[in-house]
Amino acid sequence: MMPYSAKPIARVLVALGVVSVVCSEVAAAHVRFVTNAEQAGEGLTFLADALADPVNVAVLGGGGLATLGALGVYLRVRPLQRDVAVFRNVMTGYRDLLPWLLRLGFGLPLVGAGFAGYFFNPIVEPVAAPGLVRLFQIGLGFALLFGIATRVAAIVGVLVYLLALVSQPLLLYSFEWVPGLVAIALIGSGRPSADEVLQKVAAAEGTVYGRIDPVHRAASWLNRNADPYERFVPTIIRVGMGLSFVFLGLFEKLLAPEMALSVVEQYDLTALAPFPAELWVLGAGFAELGLGLAILSGFFTRISALTALSVFVLTLFGIPDDPVLAHIGLFSLASALLITGAGAYALDNHIGADKPAMAHDGATPADE
Structure with missing residues (x-):
């Protein structure tokens, strides 16, 4: 006391x-x-x-x-x-809501960046093909927001950021993209997410999607290898x-x-x-x-x-x-x-x- x-x-x-x-x-x-x-x-x-x-x-x-x-x-x-x-x-x-929090926190800015026309942060503009860059950011942002192919989307996002950083050093002023996207890649989509819905549909007996299931069969290797590192x-x-x-x-x-x-x-x-x-x-x-x-x-x-x-x-x-x-x-x-x-x-x-x-x-x- x-x-x-x-x-x-x-x-x-x-x-x-x-x-x-x-x-x-x-x-x-x-x-x-x-x-x-x-x-x-x-x-x-x-x-x-x-x-x-x-x-x-x-x-x-x-x-x-x-x-x-x-x-x-x-x-x-x-x-x-x-x-x-x-x-x-x-x-x-x-x-259990941490994946959703991170997906919203980085999906929304990506969609906003795409519609506003800048590249990851407001002081960086696309150096080439601005239309494609806008579509890429909008698509990637919605993939994170909906939680579909979440780990793949996060890995693609962080790789694009790091590759662009070589020619666009001003991206360092938004370095939070790196820990955010890496964290999403490790923690996965969580719930609620499209990945969870599709996985449950695929696992249910007698579903047509369960016989096809192209997304989760392809992503199973990535999920198994990422899960042990989620604790970091x-x-x-x-x-x-x-x-x-x-x-x-x-x-x-x-x-x-x-x-x-x-x-x-x-x-x-x-x-x-x-x-x-x-x-x-x-x-x-x-x-x-x-x-x-x-x-x-x-x-x-x-x-x-x-x-x-x-x-x-x-x-x-x-x-x-x-x-x-x-x-x-x-x-x-x-x-x-x-x-x-x-x-x-x-x-x-x-x-x-x-x-x-x-x-x-x-x-x-x-x-x-």
Whole structure:
């Protein structure tokens, strides 16, 4: 039980940590999706000048220390154990819907990209045959949405993305496609899906389709070989999402100051909170970098995922021109981590950050 005198301290630390992250992350949109600036700027020069200001250092350092302090207090005191236990059990109960969540999260953006005419993200256009590229993305998106030949569709999607990345490096700004599609390829279609319906029709005695069954006979080898690796889906999602955040924090904010500063000016964010424009950029960049490293290493994974979801929601309200469809994939990955937890090879498994004590009624949370 937490001593009474420590409760106000814990509350203050938690509040400071949350405020520091959330306020800075209001500026943390996909900068290249909304900026009017054409030059990235001198990132190292910007960092040297901005961090030479003691006010900037004090604000950033205070926010970081408050966040670390709040996490330390949580590990020592373990407040709200019953609440956390019930939350984790409820989330774990949604595991059977995880394939559907991922299919929606990456099928919808593909269909949207096809109809809008861009290639995987709004700053990349097809280099050739735009009509065919649009049809390809729409078809692939609907295959994921309906869950038909799901694993094949996901493998095709990730291969096309990786091949295009060689000539279109701006696709890195939507790197979430890689963990998302790889996860779908491993976890399969789940339910509800067309694959499940066809499989049950094929398995039923006396059906005409059961005598033909071209899809599932051809896909049986792929399914048998993918199933053993399904347990790594949480790790793949976590690492891929963490790398995306780290990349965006560095190359969209800290090392692209002109673009990031233009977003602050474009949306008059300094009127929202009286911070200098460079502090907005520093706060957004370092917060995104820190959040990415936390997710990447599996450090307070569910709390980090909740923070990411809050950031996405605030960004959509704070940056109204930021395309919603371009963020649905990240929404689905963060939601998936709430369901799965950190998975294998995570710090949470060693520090017990996501494993609260036994609930009062004797129920224990599900294992990671």
